[in-house]
Amino acid sequence: MAAVGSAIGLGNIWRFSYLAYEHGGGAFLIPYLTALITAGIPLLILEFGIGHERIGSAPLAYCKISRRWEWLGWWAVTFVMFGIVLYYSVIISWCINYFVLSFDLKWGADPDSFFFKQFLHLSDGPGQIGEIRTPILFGLVLVWLISWAIVYRGVQKGIELANKFLMPLLLIMTIILVLWSLTLEGAAEGVKTYITPDFSKLSNPEVWIDAYSQIFFTLSLGFGIMIAYASYLPDKANITGSAVMTAFINSGYSLLTGFGVFAVLGFMANSESKEISEVVTESIGLAFVAYPKAISLMPAGNWFGAVFFLCLTVAGFSSAVSIMEAFVSAVIDKFDIDRKKLVTFVSVAGFIGGVIFTTQAGLFWLDIVDHFITHYGLIVVGILECLIVGWLFNLPLLKDHINRISSFQLGTGWGLLIRFFVPLTLGIILIGDLYTELQTPYGGYSWTALVLIGRDWLLLTLIAAFMIASRPWKTRNHKSGGRSEV
Ligand code: PHE
Numbered sequence: 001m002a003a004v005g006s007a008i009g010l011g012n013i014w015r016f017s018y019l020a021y022e023h024g025g026g027a028f029l030i031p032y033l034t035a036l037i038t039a040g041i042p043l044l045i046l047e048f049g050i051g052h053e054r055i056g057s058a059p060l061a062y063c064k065i066s067r068r069w070e071w072l073g074w075w076a077v078t079f080v081m082f083g084i085v086l087y088y089s090v091i092i093s094w095c096i097n098y099f100v101l102s103f104d105l106k107w108g109a110d111p112d113s114f115f116f117k118q119f120l121h122l123s124d125g126p127g128q129i130g131e132i133r134t135p136i137l138f139g140l141v142l143v144w145l146i147s148w149a150i151v152y153r154g155v156q157k158g159i160e161l162a163n164k165f166l167m168p169l170l171l172i173m174t175i176i177l178v179l180w181s182l183t184l185e186g187a188a189e190g191v192k193t194y195i196t197p198d199f200s201k202l203s204n205p206e207v208w209i210d211a212y213s214q215i216f217f218t219l220s221l222g223f224g225i226m227i228a229y230a231s232y233l234p235d236k237a238n239i240t241g242s243a244v245m246t247a248f249i250n251s252g253y254s255l256l257t258g259f260g261v262f263a264v265l266g267f268m269a270n271s272e273s274k275e276i277s278e279v280v281t282e283s284i285g286l287a288f289v290a291y292p293k294a295i296s297l298m299p300a301g302n303w304f305g306a307v308f309f310l311c312l313t314v315a316g317f318s319s320a321v322s323i324m325e326a327f328v329s330a331v332i333d334k335f336d337i338d339r340k341k342l343v344t345f346v347s348v349a350g351f352i353g354g355v356i357f358t359t360q361a362g363l364f365w366l367d368i369v370d371h372f373i374t375h376y377g378l379i380v381v382g383i384l385e386c387l388i389v390g391w392l393f394n395l396p397l398l399k400d401h402i403n404r405i406s407s408f409q410l411g412t413g414w415g416l417l418i419r420f421f422v423p424l425t426l427g428i429i430l431i432g433d434l435y436t437e438l439q440t441p442y443g444g445y446s447w448t449a450l451v452l453i454g455r456d457w458l459l460l461t462l463i464a465a466f467m468i469a470s471r472p473w474k475t476r477n478h479k480s481g482g483r484s485e486v
Pocket of ligand 1: 009011084085088217319320323
């Protein structure tokens with residue numbers, strides 16, 4: 001349940017829908033499902049297995065495999081905490097704002113221009129910072145205050161309770177919204193775009209890297225969080241079964257939301273006499289255009305919208321808090337420092353770091369940082385994870401451990417996937433992506449912006465990871481072995 005809570009988040013709604021849209025709908029689903037089966041599920045089993053067997057957060061688990069690779073765990077938790085979570089919190093802040101805006105359907109008849117012009121005051125490029133958008137900043141303060149309070153007091157119970165109630169509610173609301181959208185005029189056109197595969201686009205390496213990195217993002221793979229969660233499981237836990245369930249529930253939810261989004265896009269294209277590919281200014285803002293549009297058209301849409309954005313906010317919170325908890329407990333595991341001081345420090349630093357995303361150039365910064373972290377950070381962590389566990393660690397031991405306690409058994413295929421197939425495919429995709437990246441700068445941004453914002457963000461977190469990993473352990477946690485050795 002906790003893994004599903006971390007997996008289902010804004011990635012399913014905001015990120016999945018805009019990627020599918022950007023690649024023209026049908027062209028995205030084949031790579032997405034391929035990525036789910038060939039990398040998502042095998043790696044989720046690996047992360048669950050390694051966390052459970054080595055018993056520790058990501059840095060601790062890697063350290064127990066080899067002290068030399070401890071930095072990988074730190075890199076993952078650091079770029080997620082001080083990269084993904086920083087902009088993710090800003091998107092939660094947008095959701096909070098949209099929760100309030102819902103009551104009067106403030107976005108009016110043209111949610112696209114409302115979102116980009118009135119709400120974001122979007123500037124002309126990442127260099128044009130402009131001013132801070134106060135409503136977004138206020139939302140962000142709220143996000144960090146709440147996260148701070150939850151992690152500071154260790155009141156996980158509260159968020160768990162909220163999750164148990166609000167996640168099913170989110171699902172019900174989504175189903176209603178999707179069914180409703182399907183009745184709109186032009187919806188059929190939209191759905192057709194979504195589910196008609198476009199084989200001609202499959203030769204484009206960008207579709208593939210986007211699909212694989214979306215699978216990493218949406219399953220929280222390479223974040224270090226699934227490793228930490230699995231370490232809390234009791235000795236007997238169904239590793240393979242939980243991994244498959246988590247993956248299917250999570251992706252099933254994404255696929256479902258896709259129908260709603262594309263139905264609305266079909267409607268918008270129809271009523272504005274435009275092509276579907278033209279109805280949204282910047283694809284990355286799709287969720288904040290398509291959903292409000294649908295909500296305005298519904299009977300009692302304002303109430304529906306408020307509840308919908310509230311659920312979305314909670315889904316985002318449960319993911320963000322899980323990462324903060326993972327980072328904080330990893331640091332405590334190693335340095336044995338005071339939890340309360342650390343949480344306060346991390347929250348303040350997280351808030352300050354996030355302010356840049358609340359400016360008029362925020363959307364561009366968010367796009368660039370997200371691009372670099374998901375394409376290069378998560379994929380590189382995925383490759384190294386396979387190589388370390390597949391070649392350095394005793395893979396048969398891990399497989400036996402998983403098989404001993406799981407419902408369905410892993411065959412030799414899984415080992416082959418981890419040792420050869422997954423690192424090789426990810427490696428090829430990564431090289432293909434780097435190649436296209438160097439040909440044409442991502443998203444039409446300037447090289448300066450991409451290097452200074454994207455590359456350096458990754459580099460800084462990498463340096464931080466090496467620095468943390470090189471410090472000696474203040475506790476004796478790393479001295480203990482794994483579960484199969486006891
Ligand atoms: N899997 C999450 C999602 O799809 C990603 C995430 C997890 C982001 C934890 C931040 C923190 O939204």
